[in-house]
Amino acid sequence: MERISLLIRNGYLVTMDDERRVIPEGYLAIRDDRIIDVGEMADLKGQYQADRVIDASNRFVFPGFINTHSHLFQGAMKGLGRDKGLFEWLDSSVRFALHETGYEEVYTAALLGCIENIRSGSTMVLDYHYAHAKEAGLDDAVMQAFEETGIRGLLGRAHTNVSQMPDGAQCPRVETEEQFFDDVERLQQKYENHSRIGVCMAPGIIWDLSEEGYRHCRTLADKYGMITTMHTLETKDDNQFTQELYGSNTMPFLAKTGVLGPDFLAVHCVDMDEEDFRIFKEYDIKVSHNPVSNMILASGVAPVPRMLDLGLTVSLATDGSASNDTQDMMEVLKTTALIHKCHLKDPTVISANEVVEMATLGGAAALGREEDLGSLEAGKKADFWLMNPRTARCVPVADPVAALVYHASQGNVETTVVDGRVVLDEGRITTVDEEAVFDRLQEVACNLRKRVGLGNTQWGHRVFVPPFVKP
Ligand SMILES: [Zn+2]
CATH class of the missing domain: 2.30.40.10 (Urease, subunit C, domain 1)
Structure with a gap:
């Protein structure tokens, strides 16, 4: 036997x-x-x-489902910035809260996010971590949550070069590109032999790296076999900003830097034109579709049926809990089926089988893991x-x-x-004390809202302070 x-x-x-x-x-x-x-x-x-x-x-x-885009730290920011579009939402809530988000906020929120992923059938999550404003080493807080909950985790080490808060105040901590790439290499070396945990590169959005930075992403992608993932064409502002900065649209600019390829995972892809479709096909770019987040921020409907017709790899994701406001992949599956049928007024444009393929095999292929996952x-x-x-x-x-x-x-x-x-x-x-995580995050999130003056902290306190937060 x-x-x-x-x-x-x-x-x-x-x-x-x-x-x-x-x-x-x-x-x-x-x-x-x-x-x-x-x-x-x-x-x-x-x-x-x-x-x-x-x-x-x-x-x-x-x-298991493979959730290809999240921001687990946003678990501490659920429910903030409601009823706003992408940039108004970022500037009125997340970017202020980032200021005050330290190790305990990131770690506790990531624990909760991993638990909810596991509870909704996800066995792997790509966490696009961009909270670095308060102190160094916050990626390690996400890694600790991956370790302890037992989920398979890929950390998207993000970089942002925005140095000012929306109110004009200076950000407490802004990394150089060199520091960013050094930390990618540090994390890569630390986790290269880990059975469940790894790292990839995640430039925040088109203006967060220089042209030279994107070239360096290609060098490291080739050196370590790691993917690059980026918020891409989430709204029409994306191309507008790239035009202002580089005098061309986002995808042609990225093509010129050499960063594009089958190991590039583009997140959202709502505002696509014919040239974008051509470039996605030419470079075999992978897509992360986040329909619940796109609906909450009213970003629009990604042209997923067209992508599938073209043979592109599409995966599914929740996005962060500040713009979803959950980590519920079961909800993402249903929403994916419904949004495209309704948008195109045609029930045949997407099937339940295709949705399950996107959540499993699509996720594996999007992360270059089709050999051993999905x-x-x-x-x-x-x-x-x-x-x-x-x-x-x-x-x-x-x-x-x-x-x-x-x-x-x-x-x-x-x-x-x-x-x-x-x-x-x-x-x-089985891996962590779930009830203790609920209690701790309730307290941590309430304190965070209080420090940055966001949300209705009185409401939060009235309902949840005793016994979690001391007066
Ligand atoms: Zn995102």
């Missing part, structure tokens, strides 16, 4: 393999961090002796989750993929496995 660490039996497996097989009564054999065998229960003949067996009867097993196949990483459909919202199930996209919710995510480790076990987070 072969010794394995985990055996999932009697589950309805939605594999997302090349043939898109579903196995109505199947098993998954896991040794350490990898799936070593996938098959039908009829073929399971006691060949494995597992340290742990999970009976998945009446459960659906899906590959499906339930022997040899891939053991990243998956079990859906228990027994809730009023979800039963009855006619088709598991339709159920997942249209009538399931976080409440149906029962068990989540990352890198072969059970991090959500029948509804209970």
Whole structure:
């Protein structure tokens, strides 16, 4: 008998393999961090002796979602700057709060964000971390949250060169490009052999790096095999700013620097013209689609059906909790299906199957990880989750993929496995004290709002101060 660490039996497996097989009564054999065998229960003949067996009867097993764009630190800023467009929202809330966001805010918010990702079926998140204004080393707070919660994490080490606050005050701390690239290399060296955690480059938006900086991104991308991700064409202002700065539109400018390629992950891509489509196709640029955030900030509708027709890789993401205001990937799946049907007044432009592909295989391809993530196949990483459909919202199930996209919710995510480790076990987070994180973040977020005079702190205090915040 072969010794394995985990055996999932009697589950309805939605594999997302090349043939898109579903196995109505199947098993998954896991040794350490990898799936070593996938098959039908009829073929399971006691060949494995597992340290742990999970009976998945009446459960659906899906590959983990890959959330390709978040800002976990914004978990401390939920609900701020409501009913505003992108730049008004940034200038009236996030950019002031950044000032005061230190290690504890980032760490506690990231813990909560990782927990919610795990609770909504995400086994991996790309956290685009741009809070560096208060002190150095805040990326390490996100890494600590990845370590402790057990989620697979890719830290997008961001750079911003904005030196003034919206009120004209000087930012407390502005990094040079050199400091930024040094820190990317430091993080790369620290995590290069880690099984779950890695780093990539994340210039904030078109004006956050010089032309030379984008060239350097290409050098490091080639040297380390790391991706570059950037907020791209989120609104029409993007091209307008690039015109003012460089005398051309964003995508032709980026093409000229050499940074574009299949390892470039463009986030949002709402305001696309014909030339942009051509450049995306030519360089095989990957897309991160964030429909809930785009709706909240009224940025517009990304032309995703057209991207799919062109054969571009599209992945899904929540964006940060200050512009979503959650980390709920289940909500993103449903929204993705609905927004494009409604926008184009055509129910056939996107299917539930395509949405699940974007959330799994699309995410893996967007991060250059299609070899080991995105499906339930022997040899891939053991990243998956079990859906228990027994809730009023979800039963009855006619088709598991339709159920997942249209009538399931976080409440149906029962068990989540990352890198072969059970991090959500029948509804209970196994890695950190979830209740303590709720309490701590409530206090930390309330204090942050108080320090920067944002939001209705009285309301927050009246409801939540006792026992979390001392008067
Ligand atoms: Zn973003």
